[in-house]
Amino acid sequence: MSSQEHSAAHVHRDDVGARMGMWLFLFTELILFGGMFILYSVYRYKYADAFHLAAKDLNTIVGTFNTAILLTSSLTMALSITAIKRKQKSLSIFFQMLTIVLASGFMVNKYFEWTAKFHHGIYPGSETLLAKPAGEIVFFGLYYVMTGLHGLHVIIGVVLIAFMMRFTATGVIKSDSYVKLESAGLYWHLVDIIWIFLFPLFYLIT
Amino acid sequence: MEQNHNEHSEHTEHNHGYGVYILVWLSLMILTGVTVAVAGINFGGLTIATALVIASIKTYLVLTIFMHLRSETKTFRVFVAVAFLFLVISFILLFSDYSFIVRN
Numbered sequence: 001m002s003s004q005e006h007s008a009a010h011v012h013r014d015d016v017g018a019r020m021g022m023w024l025f026l027f028t029e030l031i032l033f034g035g036m037f038i039l040y041s042v043y044r045y046k047y048a049d050a051f052h053l054a055a056k057d058l059n060t061i062v063g064t065f066n067t068a069i070l071l072t073s074s075l076t077m078a079l080s081i082t083a084i085k086r087k088q089k090s091l092s093i094f095f096q097m098l099t100i101v102l103a104s105g106f107m108v109n110k111y112f113e114w115t116a117k118f119h120h121g122i123y124p125g126s127e128t129l130l131a132k133p134a135g136e137i138v139f140f141g142l143y144y145v146m147t148g149l150h151g152l153h154v155i156i157g158v159v160l161i162a163f164m165m166r167f168t169a170t171g172v173i174k175s176d177s178y179v180k181l182e183s184a185g186l187y188w189h190l191v192d193i194i195w196i197f198l199f200p201l202f203y204l205i206t
Numbered sequence: 207m208e209q210n211h212n213e214h215s216e217h218t219e220h221n222h223g224y225g226v227y228i229l230v231w232l233s234l235m236i237l238t239g240v241t242v243a244v245a246g247i248n249f250g251g252l253t254i255a256t257a258l259v260i261a262s263i264k265t266y267l268v269l270t271i272f273m274h275l276r277s278e279t280k281t282f283r284v285f286v287a288v289a290f291l292f293l294v295i296s297f298i299l300l301f302s303d304y305s306f307i308v309r310n
Contacts, residue, residue, distance in 0.1 A: 016279075023282065027289040034293050038300050045304075060242070067238050075231040078272045082224055182274070189272045196264045199238075200257035204245035 015179040022183040026190050029153075033194050036146050040201060043138045050135020055205040057122065058143070059113065063203035066109050067195065073102035074192040077161070077185045087175040089168065096165045096181075099188070103158045110151050143202055150198060153191045160184045230271045237264050 044051050080095035121128030124144055129137055164184045167173040173181050241260045249256060270276040275283055 019278075020282070020285065023285060023289075030289060030293055034296065038297060041297075041301070042304055060245075064238065064242050068235060071231060071234045071238065074234075074268065074272055075227055078227045079224060082227070186273055189268050192272075193265050193268050196261050196268070197258075200241055200245065200261055204241060204257060205254075206245055206248075 013177070013179075015182075018179045019182060019186070022186050026186060029190055029194075033146075033149075036142070036149075037197065037201075040142050040146070043135075043142065044201075047133075047135025047138060050133050051139050052205050054132075054136040054139035055202065057117075057120075058203050059116075060203050062109055062113050063199055066106050067199045069102050069106045069109070070192050070195050073099045073106070074189055076102065077188045081178060081181055081185055084168065084173060084175055084178045084181060089174075092181075093165055093168050096161055096168065100158050100161050100165075103154055103161075107151060107154055107158075110147070146198060147202065150191065150194055153194070157184075157188050157191055160187060226271060230267050233267060234264055 076095045076098040080092045080099065083089075083092035083095055117123065122140055123129065124141060129140055161184055164173060164181050167180055237260050241257055244256050244260075245253070247253075269286070275286060
């Protein structure tokens with residue numbers, strides 16, 4: 001009876017457990033992308049020359065620019081958590097909004113990058129691509145699947161952070177209860193880490 | 207009493223300031239610049255190794271500072287280390303298997 005009264009007065013919270021659950025989920029993401037990196041490594045070993053040739057078609061400047069955008073969005077995400085810890089609610093919302101803006105910028109660049117490729121007839125199953133050597137077909141296949149899956153994660157991250165903005169505005173996330181924002185941040189930083197590896201592996205082979 | 211204790215542990219949690227994050231961000235940007243600059247130079251087989259080493263340093267910075275692993279308890283660090291260990295094991299096993307197939 002007394003324990004019931006206690007639980008009614010004090011809502012049970014386990015922030016450490018929540019964060020650990022988020023990390024556990026991130027490990028499954030690690031395995032998902034890890035498998036693709038293995039695939040990439042084996043094919044790059046097999047078709048080393050074709051990979052070098054095909055990578056020349058990718059725009060290094062756009063890739064570098066997008067890397068900078070994503071790294072900066074990771075910064076604003078981390079800053080938003082510090083802000084909410086320091087009871088700076090509107091500053092935290094501002095940083096979260098900045099993260100969404102930067103992430104959208106990343107996706108806009110990706111859109112232009114992909115449509116330019118489509119315009120040159122390079123997309124999975126296209127005649128231009130199929131006329132190329134096997135190694136280049138594999139390179140672009142991996143390029144579209146890996147950056148595509150990463151892009152999907154960016155979009156999911158944007159939706160997630162949009163929810164966090166709403167939670168912060170309505171006071172669900174506040175200075176003494178911000179584990180939701182922390183978990184969204186963990187997800188966002190993982191998306192950043194995956195790009196840290198994708199960028200040199202696709203854009204910087206010359 | 208219990209609630210007091212909870213509040214106390216919440217406050218002793220290491221609080222990363224804005225400055226640290228901006229410093230880490232600057233390092234990440236500089237490392238990106240280095241990767242791009244180095245990619246233009248041909249080190250032969252070392253080119254990809256250099257890129258991966260720089261990417262690993264960047265990942266370490268993101269994990270420890272942005273993802274707060276530095277200020278988490280030891281349990282978290284062991285947790286993440288074990289996950290990475292298993293990823294590395296699966297990489298090593300697959301590559302050794304593949305090199306065996308290639309050689310024969």
